[in-house]
Amino acid sequence: MASTANPTRADFEALLNEQLGGAGEDGFEGRVVKGTVTAIENGMAIIDVGLKSEGRINLKEFERGEEDGSHGLSVGSEVEVFVDRVENADGEAMLSRDRARREAAWDKLESEFGEGKRVDGRIFGRVKGGFTVDLDGAVAFLPGSQVDIRPVRDVGPLMDMPQPFQILKMDRRRGNIVVSRRAVLEETRAEQRSELIDKLAEGQVIEGVVKNITDYGAFVDLGGIDGLLHVTDMSYKRVNHPNEVINIGDTVTVQIIRINPETQRISLGMKQLESDPWDGVAAKYPIGMKMSGTVTNITEYGAFVEIEPGIEGLVHVSEMSWTKKNVHPGKIVSTSQEVEVMVLEVDSDKRRISLGLKQAQRNPWEEFAEAHPVGAKVTGEVKNATEFGLFIGLPGDVDGMVHMSDIAWGISGEDALALHRKGEEVEAVVLDVDVEKERISLGMKQLEKGAPAAGGTSAASAGGIKKNDVVTVTVLEVRDGGLEVQVGDDGATGFIKRSDLGRDRDEQRPDRFQVGAKLDAMVIGFDRSKKPNFSVKARQIAEEKQAVEQYGSSDSGASLGDILGEALKAKQD
Numbered sequence: 001m002a003s004t005a006n007p008t009r010a011d012f013e014a015l016l017n018e019q020l021g022g023a024g025e026d027g028f029e030g031r032v033v034k035g036t037v038t039a040i041e042n043g044m045a046i047i048d049v050g051l052k053s054e055g056r057i058n059l060k061e062f063e064r065g066e067e068d069g070s071h072g073l074s075v076g077s078e079v080e081v082f083v084d085r086v087e088n089a090d091g092e093a094m095l096s097r098d099r100a101r102r103e104a105a106w107d108k109l110e111s112e113f114g115e116g117k118r119v120d121g122r123i124f125g126r127v128k129g130g131f132t133v134d135l136d137g138a139v140a141f142l143p144g145s146q147v148d149i150r151p152v153r154d155v156g157p158l159m160d161m162p163q164p165f166q167i168l169k170m171d172r173r174r175g176n177i178v179v180s181r182r183a184v185l186e187e188t189r190a191e192q193r194s195e196l197i198d199k200l201a202e203g204q205v206i207e208g209v210v211k212n213i214t215d216y217g218a219f220v221d222l223g224g225i226d227g228l229l230h231v232t233d234m235s236y237k238r239v240n241h242p243n244e245v246i247n248i249g250d251t252v253t254v255q256i257i258r259i260n261p262e263t264q265r266i267s268l269g270m271k272q273l274e275s276d277p278w279d280g281v282a283a284k285y286p287i288g289m290k291m292s293g294t295v296t297n298i299t300e301y302g303a304f305v306e307i308e309p310g311i312e313g314l315v316h317v318s319e320m321s322w323t324k325k326n327v328h329p330g331k332i333v334s335t336s337q338e339v340e341v342m343v344l345e346v347d348s349d350k351r352r353i354s355l356g357l358k359q360a361q362r363n364p365w366e367e368f369a370e371a372h373p374v375g376a377k378v379t380g381e382v383k384n385a386t387e388f389g390l391f392i393g394l395p396g397d398v399d400g401m402v403h404m405s406d407i408a409w410g411i412s413g414e415d416a417l418a419l420h421r422k423g424e425e426v427e428a429v430v431l432d433v434d435v436e437k438e439r440i441s442l443g444m445k446q447l448e449k450g451a452p453a454a455g456g457t458s459a460a461s462a463g464g465i466k467k468n469d470v471v472t473v474t475v476l477e478v479r480d481g482g483l484e485v486q487v488g489d490d491g492a493t494g495f496i497k498r499s500d501l502g503r504d505r506d507e508q509r510p511d512r513f514q515v516g517a518k519l520d521a522m523v524i525g526f527d528r529s530k531k532p533n534f535s536v537k538a539r540q541i542a543e544e545k546q547a548v549e550q551y552g553s554s555d556s557g558a559s560l561g562d563i564l565g566e567a568l569k570a571k572q573d
Contacts, residue, residue, distance in 0.1 A: 029083055029084070029085060029086055031082070031083055032080055032081070032082050032083075032099075032100045032103050032104065033049050033050075033080070033081065033083060034049070034078055034079070034080055034081075035047040035048055035049035035050075035055075035078070035079055035080075035081050035095070036048050036076065036077070036078055036079075037073050037074065037075055037076060037077040037078075037079065038054060038075065039075060040059070040073060040074070040075065043058060043059050043060075044056045044057065044058060044059065045057050045058075045059055045062065045073055045079075047079065047081060047095055049081065049083065049093060049095065051083075051086055051087075051093045052086075052087070053087060053092050053093055054092065054093060055081070055083075055092055055093035055094060055095035056092060056095070057081065057095050057096065057097050059073070061096070061097035061098050062079075062097055079097065079100075080100045080104065081095040081096065081097055081099075081100045082095065082096045082097075082098075082099030082100040082102075082103060083095060084096055084099070098137065101136070101137030102137040102138050104137065105135055105136045105137035105138040106138055106172055108136070109135060109138055109167065109170065109177065110170070110172065112167070113167045113170055118164040118165065118166055118184055119135055119164070119165055119166075119167060119179070120135070120136070120162055120163070120164055120165070121133040121134055121135040121136070121140065121162075121163070121164075121165050121179065122134045122160050122161065122162055122163075123142065123155070123158055123159050123160065123161070123163075124159065124160060126155075127141070129143060129144060130142050130143040130144045130146070130147075131144070131147070131155065133165060133179055135165070135177065135179070138177060139177070140165070140167075140177035140178065140179045141176070141177065141178050141179070142165070142178075142179050142180070142181065143178070143180075145182070146168075146179070146180035146181060146182045146183070147181055147182065148181065148182055148185065149182055149185050149186060149189070158181075163181065164181075164184050165179040165180065165181055165184060166179060166180045166181075166183040166184050166187075167179055168180050168183070189224075190264075192224050192225075193224070193225050193264055194264070196222070196223065196224050196225045197225065197259060197261070197264055197266070200222070200225075200256055200259060200266070201256065201259075202256050202257065202258060202259055203255065203256065204255070204256045205253060205254070205255050205256075205273065206222055206253075206254060206255075206256065207251060207252070207253050207254075208220035208221055208222045208223070208227065208251070208252060208254060208268075209221045209249065209250070209251055209252075210246050210247065210248050210249060210250045210251075210252060211226065211248065212248065213242050213243055213246070213247075213248055214242070215231075215241065215242075216230065216231055217229050217230040217231045217233075217234075217242055218234075218242045218246055220252060220254060220268055222266070225264075225266065226266070227254070227256070227266035227267065227268040228265070228266070228267055228268060229242075229246075229252075229254060229268040229269065229270065230267065230268075230269075233257065233267075233268065233269035233270060233271055233272070234246070234269075234270050234271060235270065235271050235274075235310070236271050236274065236276065236277050236278075236309065236310025236311075237306065237309045237310045238296050238297065238304075238306065238312060245270075252270065253270075253273065254268040254269060254270055254273075255268065255269050255270075255272045255273055256268060257269045257272065271310075276310075277308060277309065277310035277311050278310075278311065278348060278351050281311060281346060281348055281353070282346045282348050285307070285343050285346060285353065286343065286346075287343050287344065287345065287346065288342065288343065289342065289343045290340060290341070290342050290343075290360050291307055291340070291341065291343075292307075292338055292339070292340050292341075293305035293306055293307040293313070293338070293339060293340075293341055293355070294306050294336060294337070294338055294339075295333050295334065295335055295336060295337045295338075295339060296312060296335070297335070298329050298330050298333065298334075298335060299329070300317075300328065300329070301316065301317055301329075302314050302315050302316040302317045302319075302320070302329055303315045303320070303329045303332075303333050303357075305339060305341055305355055307341070307353075307355075311353065312353075313341070313343070313352075313353035313354060313355035314352070314353070314354060314355065315329075315333075315341060315355045315356065315357045316354065317329050319344065319354075319355070319356040319357060319358055319359065320332050320333070320357045320358060321357070321358050322358045322361070322363060322364050322365075322438075323364060323397045323398060332357070333357070339357060339360075340357075340360040340361075341355040341356060341357055341359075341360050342355065342356045342359040342360045343355060343356075344356045344359065363435060364396040364397060364398050365398060365433060365434075365435045365438050365440070366435050367396055368394065368395065368396050368398055368433060368440065369433040369435060371395070371396075372394075372395075372430050372433075373430065374430050374431065374432060374433070375429060375430060376429070376430045377427060377428070377429055377430075377447070378392075378394055378395070378400070378427070378428055378429070378430060378442070379425060379426070379427050379428075380392040380393045380394045380395075380400070380425070380426065380428070381393045381423060381424070381425050381426075382420055382421065382422050382423060382424045382425075382426060383399055383422070384422060385417060385420060385421070385422055387417075388403065388404055388413075389401050389402050389403045389404045389406075389407075389417070390402045390404075390407070390417070390420055390426075392426065392428060392442060394440065398438075398440065399440070400428070400430070400440035400441065400442040401439070401440065401441060401442060402426075402428055402442045402443060402444050403441070404416055404417050405484070405493065405531070406431070406441075406442070406443035406444060406445055406446065406531075407419070407420070407444050407445060408444065408445045408448070409445045409448055409490070409493070412476075412477055412484075416445075426444060427444070427447055428442035428443060428444045428447070429442065429443050429444075429446045429447055430442060431443045431446070431530060465487060465491075465492065465523050465532060466523065467523050467524065467525060467526070468522060468523060468524075468542075469522070469523045470520055470521070470522050470523075470539050470542075471487050471491075471520070471521065471523065471534075472487075472488070472518055472519070472520055473485035473486060473487055473494070473496075473518065473519060473520075473521055473534060474486050474488070474489070474516060474517070474518050475513050475514065475515050475516060475517045475518075475519070476493065476515065477515065478510050478511065478513055478514070478515060479510060480498075480510065481497065481498055481510075482495055482496050482497040482498045482500070482501065482510055483495070483496045483501070483510055483513060485521070485534060487532075492531065492532055493531065494523075494531050494532035494533055494534050495531070495533060495534070496521060496533075496534045496535065496536065497533075497535075498510055499537070500521075500524070500534070500535035500536060500537050500538065501513075501536050501537070502536055502537055502540070503537050503540055503541070507536075519536060520536070520539055521534035521535060521536050521538075521539055522534065522535050522536075522538040522539040522542060524538050
């Protein structure tokens with residue numbers, strides 16, 4: 001064993017192995033060790049780290065750690081350095097202050113990354129896709145998308161400025177660190193947002209600045225936190241787009257409508273600060289009231305009309321025109337058109353008003369009835385020919401119908417229909433106007449020479465016959481439902497229903513009769529076009545009643561056959 005008084009090289013090696021874990025001088029390489037500055041010369045610091053030779057480090061490597069740019073070293077100063085190699089070709093140790101700082105920084109960063117802490121750094125360079133950040137010796141990558149919450153056009157003011165970052169990921173083996181400045185800003189903003197929300201309350205009135213406008217509303221800065229002012233809460237009147245009311249940069253007074261503590265979203269309103277025009281609307285606009293309004297919107301089911309700012313009513317398509325049915329509202333009214341409407345219904349709770357456009361105008365059937373009473377002559381164009389009659393266009397944009405039985409005398413309805421075509425101009429007489437059902441009955445044959453005049457008394461309107469008269473009629477047409485007949489050769493035409501052809505069931509068959517056959521019938525009434533209705537059964541019942549009154553009595557003991565026999569004999573005499 002060697003004497004401790006005179007240590008040998010082996011003793012030094014043993015001591016060194018003990019300090020470095022048995023690695024010898026080679027154990028220094030790749031490690032951070034402490035050293036002492038032995039000299040400063042020619043811009044270099046000579047540092048002894050306990051190796052066979054000293055190492056040199058450029059003083060500039062020490063300047064990065066000093067804010068004033070000085071190296072802050074003097075002979076005897078202790079510093080931590082990184083040993084790249086124990087000995088180079090010149091026999092000197094290769095040392096690095098930068099690597100030492102970097103290794104120390106990595107140790108610290110790994111600890112802070114594990115704890116989720118923020119780290120301080122400086123943006124010092126620009127690279128593809130982002131920037132480089134100095135984290136106290138370790139270089140990190142800052143993606144361009146992580147610089148700020150919103151895209152930043154000029155990063156100049158942020159360069160070389162100490163600021164916090166959040167480490168997103170790091171790989172020491174590959175030397176990769178990715179950081180985010182945006183995450184720090186978002187976290188800070190969230191903290192500030194929570195503090196601001198705690199100071200706000202629903203119903204509170206506050207001023208803000210319009211930051212952004214979209215189709216559905218505007219975002220208002222309330223002093224560090226944004227609230228949404230929806231387009232429907234800007235005004236009681238219809239707003240098609242927010243820029244009709246506000247612009248970016250405007251200072252607006254708003255009321256906080258709702259605060260969602262979970263999402264931290266704030267809903268704002270402006271119209272809530274105005275008086276509600278719907279208050280007392282039922283008393284202000286009673287049913288039946290007429291007023292002017294402006295068409296604001298047109299849909300397939302109707303048109304919305306603003307009768308005052310903030311109050312709109314719906315004119316349903318069915319209430320738009322008396323005469324135009326199943327027509328798109330856009331063909332009747334146009335946007336911004338001023339129209340006269342009538343209030344039909346008011347629902348204050350649902351904030352709805354039903355309006356009528358046609359009710360504000362006179363009923364054209366009423367106007368027609370006043371201008372063209374029954375019996376009046378009219379001229380019009382055949383609008384349509386159907387299997388049962390002709391539709392004639394009349395003044396006031398209304399139509400009248402000529403039933404096929406009222407087209408011409410002496411021929412069947414089908415033959416009469418064949419005489420006329422669509423577009424033809426014809427003359428007719430008004431037989432009846434039903435305002436309620438919006439129907440006008442016309443007759444053409446009544447204008448023929450010798451025809452009974454329309455609109456007179458029952459006797460006059462049927463060629464001199466009246467109700468309860470018994471007349472001889474000629475069968476013009478046999479139908480399943482009865483007989484079409486005519487009084488005499490050129491008298492009024494009418495109809496005998498199947499059930500009126502006789503008292504017995506066998507007598508009620510229309511096929512018993514042939515065209516041209518004559519029979520006696522009683523006039524039992526007139527239809528709306530003043531055509532007579534006949535009944536054989538009514539004549540039979542009337543004759544029987546008359547015979548009983550004339551020839552029979554309650555105590556005579558005469559049979560019904562005797563009575564009728566006498567009655568018939570008297571009639572023949």
